[in-house]
Amino acid sequence: DIQMTQSPSSLSASVGDRVTITCRASQGIRNDVGWYQQKPGKAPKRLIFSASSLHSGVPSRFSGSGSGTEFTLTISSLQPEDFATYYCLQANSFPYTFGQGTKLEIK
Amino acid sequence: EVQVVESGGGLVQPGGSLRLSCAASGLSVSPYDMNWIRQAPGKGLEWVSYISDSSSSIYYADSVRGRFTISRDNAKNSLYLQMDNLKDEDTAVYYCAITGYWGQGAQVTVSS
Numbered sequence: 001d002i003q004m005t006q007s008p009s010s011l012s013a014s015v016g017d018r019v020t021i022t023c024r025a026s027q028g029i030r031n032d033v034g035w036y037q038q039k040p041g042k043a044p045k046r047l048i049f050s051a052s053s054l055h056s057g058v059p060s061r062f063s064g065s066g067s068g069t070e071f072t073l074t075i076s077s078l079q080p081e082d083f084a085t086y087y088c089l090q091a092n093s094f095p096y097t098f099g100q101g102t103k104l105e106i107k
Numbered sequence: 108e109v110q111v112v113e114s115g116g117g118l119v120q121p122g123g124s125l126r127l128s129c130a131a132s133g134l135s136v137s138p139y140d141m142n143w144i145r146q147a148p149g150k151g152l153e154w155v156s157y158i159s160d161s162s163s164s165i166y167y168a169d170s171v172r173g174r175f176t177i178s179r180d181n182a183k184n185s186l187y188l189q190m191d192n193l194k195d196e197d198t199a200v201y202y203c204a205i206t207g208y209w210g211q212g213a214q215v216t217v218s219s
Contacts, residue, residue, distance in 0.1 A: 046208075
């Protein structure tokens with residue numbers, strides 16, 4: 001199985017900050033990565049697919065990059081509604097696997 | 108607007124069965140692969156099962172293989188998950204995911 005190691009597991013930041021979350025795959029997975037945002041008690045929402053493509057309706061302050069084994073999610077200027085937990089997902093081979101999650105909290 | 112709605116969750120005893128349904132509106136599911144993902148209380152996300160657009164390819168997580176069965180009915184724009192021989196560790200919110208759109212989840216609780 002492909003392991004997705006996500007870091008950091010938690011992060012404190014302020015409104016307006018630029019933040020980056022990283023996922024490393026245990027083997028090469030081309031660009032078959034998605035990023036998801038989940039708020040407490042709510043379903044996850046897809047932000048990014050194919051490593052760098054923005055899902056419909058997602059603000060442009062979210063961006064993704066990477067290929068092979070290292071992937072990043074960047075939020076260019078944090079907004080109050082961005083404080084949530086973020087997950088990466090590899091969809092290259094079965095079983096699909098998620099990162100452990102990054103909880104983004106207000107500093 | 109795309110909407111995805113799961114149903115069929117509930118409380119069941121260990122060894123029991125449940126059938127989850129997922130209905131989509133605002134898009135046709137026919138061209139798309141679909142997945143079930145679950146989240147145990149206080150835990151992260153766990154992929155459960157996949158079905159291709161034509162049902163020709165199906166995959167399961169090791170934790171559910173042999174007990175869960177995924178299926179779809181494109182004419183009804185729906186996805187299903189038959190869950191048999193349920194265990195305590197299957198307790199979770201189950202989400203249906205269709206090309207990046209997720210439902211609100213169905214709570215499954217396995218307890219005696």
